[in-house]
Amino acid sequence: MSITLDAPGREVLLMGNEAIARGAIEAGVAFCSAYPGTPSSEILGVLAEAAPKLGFYAEWSTNEIVAMEAAAAAAFSGLRAMCSMKSQGLSVCADFLTTLNLSGTKGGLVIVVCDDPAALSSVNEIDTRSYAEIADLPLFEPATVQEAKDMTKFAFELSEELCEPCIVRSVTRISHGRGNVRLGEISKERRAAELSERFITGLATSAVERHAGLHAKLRAAAEKFESSPFNFYYGDPNAAFLIITSGAGWLYSKEAFQILGLDEGFGILKLGTTHPLPRRLVASHLKHAVEILVIEETDPFIERKVKALAVDLRLDICVYGRELGSERAFADAVGEMSVDAVIEALQQVKKLSVAGLRNAEYEKEAEEALKILPKREIAFCPGCPHRASLFAIKTAIKLDGRDVPVCGDIGCYTLGMFRTGFYLSKTSHCMGAAIGLSSGFRSLKKPVIALAGDSTFFHACVPGLINAKYNNANVLYILLDNGATAMTGFQPHPGVGTNAMGEPAPTVRLEEVCKGIGVPVRICDPFDVDDAVRAVYELLQQQGGTRVLIFRHTCGIIETKQRGKRKAYVVEEKCIGEDCGCNRFCSRVFNCPGIVWDKEKGKARIDEVVCTGCGVCAKLCPAGAIIVEEESYTG
């Protein structure tokens, strides 16, 4: 594994998240924790793999705030610690974060947060950089894979020097991009954990005093950033037109300059330390610029700082950015940046001609290709237990007849909002929101169904369930237990019996947690379709109160890996096709990607490449035309 390679100076190809992990290893990290979330999951994934070999500790925590608290405790005891998470995770941590800054740390503590501009795999595209301002903590924004490693390592050093956590903010294109990384030395230092008095009594002093102390530390950080190699200038030293950028925006801007041939009069100020702003460095470039274009993801974070600085310096310059309502905004502050977006911005503000930039032939080919590409909906995998669970829920709701609303949550089953989930979920906000929301729908005077996955349940649902029970909410809480944190890559969680490092771990059982709260629990396999429908129906029909149904069936991908596939096929003579009595129920309504409709024959067909042989469609087929063989095979 290249992230454990003890070969300083060697260049290796790494994914951004691997580079972050390598940075931590080079810094001698002793404690790593995380809750999985795209695009951050690989960081702890590779660290957990390296941990036993290099002798440090790594854990998947039940949620991000616990991960941060655990990492902070390690740092309190003098060790170097890191916690990593996706953007929404930092919001989960916000309460702890805004007191952690006041207590400070002893060992270096690095918080890595991976944002997801354009919400490629998230429910929102929140820009977490503002948390650095809210918590008065130093912020790093890597712009290349190399920087992802180097900044992480440096963040440990700065954190230890300031006795404050540092935040490294990545984005999807950095975390999931790959690049050459020149490796540094791996720290051989092994510290003994030791808890000093200060971290027990630290917060006893006045918060205002400590706040002032925190500001002093930030000033020290700003001073360091003035000369940081993570901030540099590119292009005409006296450029009148300046791009100020950070993160992924750096390479987009550079490429846009190269494509447009911009050299004389144009420059780029690339910032890697964006909070606190290295004001003198930025000011030195504002002085030669007349126009400034700020390229960043996603909020006008640097833009505001630059504008504020310009006002302080009484400069008469023009700053183009994405501030809401600004006359100088070149676009709305939403979505991802790209080379094209930078070119468009330049075109707009500098009235540059971009004619001839686009290859007409290429554009035409791309357009043609789009037409022949099959339309693929976002869908549950073949063999996914969620499809069966949601179909049972849908059927039971129809039988119940009260149009019971379903609150969705975060996980693969978020797809409950779409066709693949029969458009069941009416809400999908954050981890654990379903149970909280469902207890508040009491004025609807009917039961409400809330959903949660197993990992999500441990993450954020227990207080919500206690609230529902305590306030006697009329809620049927359905736990979709597929035995994995499936959406982010099958990381283990408290219910599965192993830990991040692959060691056996005590198992926390969903039903025992629920029973401990005093909520009745029923357990059912969603692949037993009729039982599943009956279970949901009967629980809906009960008169009030909070009750739990656990739909337990292993994730189709894991099951296929463990047990192999089963061959399934359609007996064409039995298939009713488009007539009354079926009308393509399996491929049209149940809509598993494993079943396709053969237009020419007018019959259903199993796509053997993707079908896992789970057999749910065979149970639903009104004609018994789908046969699943008993024996499984691998391949």
Place this chain on the structure above:
Amino acid sequence: MSKIVEVVSGGLCTACGGCVGVCPYIKSIEDRVAVIEDCGVEGEGRCYYFCPRTFFDVDEMNGFVFGGRRSEEDVVLGRHISVLAARAKSVAMRKNAQYGGVVSTIISHALETGEIEAAVLTSGGGSCGSYDGGGGELLPTPVIARSKGDVLSCAKTKYFMGASLSALNKALKEGFESVGVVGTPCQIQALRKMQAYGDAVQSGGIYEKIDASKSVKLVVGLFCMWALSYDFLWYLRKHVELSAVRKLDIPVGGFLVFGEDFRKELPLEEVRRYVRHACDVCYDMTSEFADISVGALEGVPDWNTVILRTKLGERIFREAEKAGVLEVKELEVERLEHLRWASLRKKAKAWRRMHEFKVEFLKISELERGIVEGFPLEE
């Protein structure tokens, strides 16, 4: 599709089960039937033709089952050959039954003589999961009975609906070729529609082979005033321990609950609140299109009233009598008159309700309409 959705959403579904099991779009639990998804089939499908509440043309059905239009004489009790009193010879059979054990006896006999190879019946032991305190024995479960033992387990009246005809659809799919069916009037209507209009929907696959008109060899109808919704169990459990209840009965003017060692009377007007709305527009008390109809004999707990309607029904009944398993006697004139009065009164009430609710599925002749509208209903 559209019509059946109207039947369900309009509260007219009787939960007979005729449309359940013929496609994956219509599902049922307890007495609920729901269309879970638009089937997208153009025109009307089986569900429309099978449902007793999409359309029901009394004269057309009379023609299909008996031949010819309904005479004035047949309006009140339906076409029949004779009306009798009967009971099972076997005391054990009677003890196990709601009244005289005639249905259990006829079906058992038909199975034993090979007249039929299976019978679609309704047993107790339905779902009671929602009511978490027993009561399952009172609730119906569709059953395909193959033996006398199976038949005995289905004895006693269930005052709830349970989509029993779904078991017929299952039996036909499984390839049974001579099936008996016992059902409520709405179920018998649906069954006859399945036979009469089964070939109205063209399709391939398994449905080419499924044909109720060929495979159903005996149709025994029950008398029925109304069925209760499952919510009734929430009411009942306030008065008795559900798991201890063995039998319900509605003698004139009361509602009785029997346990092993208790008998409790509940006020009928309270029980009536739980009558299924779909029963309000039911026009058929005596299963007018069955081969044989069987009901209570008011005031005589271990006898049944029997209406022999078709030649087939009469033959099978008389053969059972000859075989010594049935005891038969004449029905007193005043009892017959009471039966006719009750049946006509139900028709008159239902007819009025149909107009109140603007429900127009039933087609009757001018002659029949005159008789029904002429019945003096108290306000």
